[in-house]
Amino acid sequence: MRLRFQVTRRLEPSASMVFFVSVLSLLLAFLVSGLLFAFLGISPLEAYRVFWRGAFGSLYALSETVKRMIPLAIIGAGLAVSFQASVWNIGAEGQMLIGAIVGTWVALFSPLPPSLLLPAMFILGFLGGALWGAFAAWCRNRLAINEIITTLMLNYVAANLVLYLILGPWKGKTVRGFAYTDPFPQEAWLATIGTTRVPLMTFLFAFLAALFCYFLLTKTTFGFELRVVGRGEKAAHLAGIPAQRVVALVLFLSGGLAGIAGVGEVSGIHHMLRHPAHISLGYGFTAIIVAWIARANPLGVLASAFLFGALMSGQDALKVAFGIPFQVMYILNGLVLLFLIASEQLLYYRVTLRVAPWGEKEDEYDRVLD
Amino acid sequence: MKRFAVGVLLVFLLCFGFVALGNTQETKIKAGFIYVGPIGDFGWSYAHDQARRIVDDTYPWLETVYVEAVPEGEVEGVIDRLINQEGVDIVVTTSFGFMDGTFSAAQRYPDKIFFHCSGFKRAPNMATYMADFHQVYYLNGVIAGALTKTGKLGYVGAFPIPELKRHINAFALGARRVNPNAEVLVRWLQTSWYDPAGAKEAAESLIAEGVDVLAFTEDSPTVVQVAAEHGLPSFGHYSPMYKFAPNFVASGQLVHWEAIYFDFFAKVYAGLYTPKNLGNVDYWWLLREGAVELGADFGMPINPVFEDQLKSTIVNDPVYGEISVYDLVFALLKAMADPEYAFSPFTGPIRDRKGHLRVPEGVRLTMDELITMEWAAEGIVGAWPGEPE
Numbered sequence: 001m002r003l004r005f006q007v008t009r010r011l012e013p014s015a016s017m018v019f020f021v022s023v024l025s026l027l028l029a030f031l032v033s034g035l036l037f038a039f040l041g042i043s044p045l046e047a048y049r050v051f052w053r054g055a056f057g058s059l060y061a062l063s064e065t066v067k068r069m070i071p072l073a074i075i076g077a078g079l080a081v082s083f084q085a086s087v088w089n090i091g092a093e094g095q096m097l098i099g100a101i102v103g104t105w106v107a108l109f110s111p112l113p114p115s116l117l118l119p120a121m122f123i124l125g126f127l128g129g130a131l132w133g134a135f136a137a138w139c140r141n142r143l144a145i146n147e148i149i150t151t152l153m154l155n156y157v158a159a160n161l162v163l164y165l166i167l168g169p170w171k172g173k174t175v176r177g178f179a180y181t182d183p184f185p186q187e188a189w190l191a192t193i194g195t196t197r198v199p200l201m202t203f204l205f206a207f208l209a210a211l212f213c214y215f216l217l218t219k220t221t222f223g224f225e226l227r228v229v230g231r232g233e234k235a236a237h238l239a240g241i242p243a244q245r246v247v248a249l250v251l252f253l254s255g256g257l258a259g260i261a262g263v264g265e266v267s268g269i270h271h272m273l274r275h276p277a278h279i280s281l282g283y284g285f286t287a288i289i290v291a292w293i294a295r296a297n298p299l300g301v302l303a304s305a306f307l308f309g310a311l312m313s314g315q316d317a318l319k320v321a322f323g324i325p326f327q328v329m330y331i332l333n334g335l336v337l338l339f340l341i342a343s344e345q346l347l348y349y350r351v352t353l354r355v356a357p358w359g360e361k362e363d364e365y366d367r368v369l370d
Numbered sequence: 371m372k373r374f375a376v377g378v379l380l381v382f383l384l385c386f387g388f389v390a391l392g393n394t395q396e397t398k399i400k401a402g403f404i405y406v407g408p409i410g411d412f413g414w415s416y417a418h419d420q421a422r423r424i425v426d427d428t429y430p431w432l433e434t435v436y437v438e439a440v441p442e443g444e445v446e447g448v449i450d451r452l453i454n455q456e457g458v459d460i461v462v463t464t465s466f467g468f469m470d471g472t473f474s475a476a477q478r479y480p481d482k483i484f485f486h487c488s489g490f491k492r493a494p495n496m497a498t499y500m501a502d503f504h505q506v507y508y509l510n511g512v513i514a515g516a517l518t519k520t521g522k523l524g525y526v527g528a529f530p531i532p533e534l535k536r537h538i539n540a541f542a543l544g545a546r547r548v549n550p551n552a553e554v555l556v557r558w559l560q561t562s563w564y565d566p567a568g569a570k571e572a573a574e575s576l577i578a579e580g581v582d583v584l585a586f587t588e589d590s591p592t593v594v595q596v597a598a599e600h601g602l603p604s605f606g607h608y609s610p611m612y613k614f615a616p617n618f619v620a621s622g623q624l625v626h627w628e629a630i631y632f633d634f635f636a637k638v639y640a641g642l643y644t645p646k647n648l649g650n651v652d653y654w655w656l657l658r659e660g661a662v663e664l665g666a667d668f669g670m671p672i673n674p675v676f677e678d679q680l681k682s683t684i685v686n687d688p689v690y691g692e693i694s695v696y697d698l699v700f701a702l703l704k705a706m707a708d709p710e711y712a713f714s715p716f717t718g719p720i721r722d723r724k725g726h727l728r729v730p731e732g733v734r735l736t737m738d739e740l741i742t743m744e745w746a747a748e749g750i751v752g753a754w755p756g757e758p759e
Contacts, residue, residue, distance in 0.1 A: 179560070323435055
């Protein structure tokens, strides 16, 4: 007789299970972060308190959280759709920057009347990001190049395009030679909610994007086709579903939403085009995780985007309160991710401890985890 | 379902428990510093943070906090947190890119004091400051002009902005004072103020073109290290870089931001500076005020390794006559640091590299002309974005 762990597979984890395990893994991540703080000579309890107050503790804290949540949610909704189709769009960062570029062009250089600036920025910004994404679809469909590679590499192309513009043709007249464009005219600024810095319009967009993508996935034929393609392209083909068209549309949509997020950042936060690393705080990459943690459910994305917005904003509060090295924030993010990813196993496999007689034949999972 | 509910309840209880923990109040003056880079960069942000520590240690009534690596678009949020969460009275923002955010925060917090480095927007509660290196670069140029054998000096610059153009011009003017045929080959990174990889590439390519002395503006010691690998002298930037290559850092530019901070904070403490009267307060501090220093390390204007060579290099100077470069450097240093400000590197006649007379004979450039400088001095080779026709 001996004790052994037995691992059995769960077919479909329940919603409460997903929630409970996710929260548990977050708490564990915070517990381990506490050790890190103790190591840095900061009371973990004090650190938790600052983090909580900094992310949720006041209207201001919430507004800072929501400010970060907006681009994550808009991009994340599109990525959720794309991941449901097993199209791995890693290029939201670049698609977002293209949106920012197009929006900047409209704001600074288009001949449009002031009242049309904002609508045009968002529409053309969407198209810019969408076409940037669709280019990767074209590469995949016509040239059989994996979209992970193209979307990833196009991020760098987009970032360098921003650099070229702010250092070259679009460098502002009023910025003393620094690498920025001139500020946008006031008509191209998004109105913010009250005294916060949360732009009202993109805040609404975040919810609209989630609802639209959810509706698209669950209530339309296209959503069904898309999910079939996601489960198996061959099966989709046999069922007469044009997989290539689905791939193209999915990248068009997720790229376009990222483009809208990019316009939102330049017209809502910066009011100019500046260094790509300052326009986007890695939103395009973080949104991948946001969509993944929401298990590619666009409504779930709202929750996970809020969570990551809170992480970013709480970490700001930590930086301000303790003057800790900014790299510590990367460790904190890493811990959260590590625990969330590790918890995945707990969702799909049940681990039980049981007494097994000697000589019992080991099954597959036993061998793995004995 | 019951377990689920208990779990949710636990989470919330835990979280609110932390909020309930205590809160402390401070009575002295509290200043919050916001840096664009990491304080470990050995460049700009590092130098500001060193100064912050010095004033914090010296003034018992001053408490400071800092936030590093703040993205430019986030500065307003960080200011909000510093004021509301940490209760600071003075906000110090140390990057040009923070200007608009700081200015807008200054409007929203009329009772707080804002101190912005390197910008030009001021308000009744927002002053500006800068410690400028153009005099020190001129002296570095004099030394470099004497050390070069190929007559080619290399300069790695982060961005082609007036500040760097002014510094490179000063460097070239200094070099040509002792070596009339010296050239300064320029490479722009145009990526980031902190770009060790780009700086290494630029330095290597300059060396490949025959450059044998290097100076730079970038926030890491990379250029100093690359030069040392090739056995070439270089000039440290912002912080003492002697320790990175003790045999090769000839001199460099050192900053004493604390000189400005001492003055500013003391005047706030004494009630001379209030949130109502800062509209015209603009520090433009140089050698005279002790805000900058010539040196490979603090107290080491010229690395002893290069002393003999500089002492034995005799030039015929238009002002000082027959003089060793070593003595010339100190004579010029004395003239520039003197309270009467006896000498400026930008004293006419100076022509740009296209032949236009930029500073007429007997004229000295004003501060406004210095901070908007776009032209390139004679002897500068390479791209010069924004160069006037």
